[in-house]
Amino acid sequence: NAGVTQTPKFQVLKTGQSMTLQCAQDMNHEYMSWYRQDPGMGLRLIHYSVGAGITDQGEVPNGYNVSRSTTEDFPLRLLSAAPSQTSVYFCASTRAREETQYFGPGTRLLVL
């Protein structure tokens, strides 16, 4: 099993550009989440999904969109990038009714 995979590993954007961060898992986990990690702060939940076709907002959802058309994939879209979105983004998956989260390797995003 590859576990949770994320692409790209690193991306530089200009303010106003859009992009999609990809996340996929091959463990057949029902739950998937997106977090951002900033220096001196804990991981903060952006959006999450409890199953295909179901998504909900987390703690810091503004500026981000998600969709979940399959169990395996959970892409995160930045519609108009802002410097405040410079961060490291982590995707995680969890089996339903369990608590252990499995994290991907992260995407480092720099918005100029």
Added chain:
Amino acid sequence: EDQVTQSPEALRLQEGESSSLNCSYTVSGLRGLFWYRQDPGKGPEFLFTLYSAGEEKEKERLKATLTKKESFLHITAPKPEDSATYLCAVSGTGGFKTIFGAGTRLFVKA
């Protein structure tokens, strides 16, 4: 409001020098308290889940304990390969969300 505070922010130890990391939390109805290890440039890796006060779990040189207000991660005779950031997190009965602390960066010198 659910909250997790970890201390110290950074900890420098000599190899073999045992110590503890602290995680203080407030949550409405604890469903679970989690410890993760994060190496530089990588995603967090699960270590332990604790569910109720008094519970303890061990893995190699690490031992996690839980009270009603805080959790400790005890590191016994650490080695340089234990150097990492250790994250504490809680989930409550209020919903899906897991709240993470900012982490403790551990440096173990040979």
